[in-house]
Amino acid sequence: MTLLDSVLDHNKQFVMEKQYERFQTTKFPDKKIVILTCMDTRLLELLPFAMNIKNGDAKLIRNAGAVISHPFGSIMRSILVAIYELGANEVMVVGHHGCGMTGLQPSSILQKSQERGVSLETIDMLEFSGVDVKGFLTGFEKVEENVENSVQMIKRHPLLPKDVSVHGLVICPETGQLDLIINGYEDTNMSMIQNQKV
Numbered sequence: 001m002t003l004l005d006s007v008l009d010h011n012k013q014f015v016m017e018k019q020y021e022r023f024q025t026t027k028f029p030d031k032k033i034v035i036l037t038c039m040d041t042r043l044l045e046l047l048p049f050a051m052n053i054k055n056g057d058a059k060l061i062r063n064a065g066a067v068i069s070h071p072f073g074s075i076m077r078s079i080l081v082a083i084y085e086l087g088a089n090e091v092m093v094v095g096h097h098g099c100g101m102t103g104l105q106p107s108s109i110l111q112k113s114q115e116r117g118v119s120l121e122t123i124d125m126l127e128f129s130g131v132d133v134k135g136f137l138t139g140f141e142k143v144e145e146n147v148e149n150s151v152q153m154i155k156r157h158p159l160l161p162k163d164v165s166v167h168g169l170v171i172c173p174e175t176g177q178l179d180l181i182i183n184g185y186e187d188t189n190m191s192m193i194q195n196q197k198v
């Protein structure tokens with residue numbers, strides 16, 4: 001049986017037995033938060049449990065490294081949609097120790113891609129067309145710095161409302177322990193006070 005078949009087989013039973021009933025909720029996050037975190041497999045269930053997030057509580061966005069590569073890319077759009085359309089009013093960026101994006105070198109992926117049939121000409125052609133292939137495939141040095149970058153990217157976004165708090169945290173993928181890197185309430189209070197002065 002293929003992996004796809006086993007998923008589809010399980011799914012038939014899941015629906016037939018109405019196992020979905022305990023997950024039913026709405027699209028509006030009860031805790032009014034949007035979380036950006038990493039796609040790391042260890043965090044799949046650990047992170048929601050460690051943060052006491054249940055189905056219906058939060059908007060959860062995951063990618064490799066909890067990185068925001070572009071202020072007008074799909075991650076930032078998802079955060080804005082969660083805030084304006086779905087009622088989230090706090091953002092938490094949660095990086096983690098031992099992330100695959102820490103120290104990721106483009107040469108590693110480029111070499112593997114060639115071993116799996118992507119020609120050097122294709123890579124050269126992309127670079128010739130102005131695509132920053134190496135930049136696109138580069139990770140970060142320190143998880144704390146990446147969390148801070150993502151928080152700043154969100155916080156300084158021209159379309160973000162000023163009253164939204166943006167927090168930065170790092171989670172341990174073994175124990176689920178969270179370390180606070182940026183307390184977004186401090187920033188939000190500061191900008192509120194500055195606004196009042198103006």
Ligand SMILES: [Zn+2]
Nearest residue numbers: 038040099100
């Ligand atoms: Zn990761």
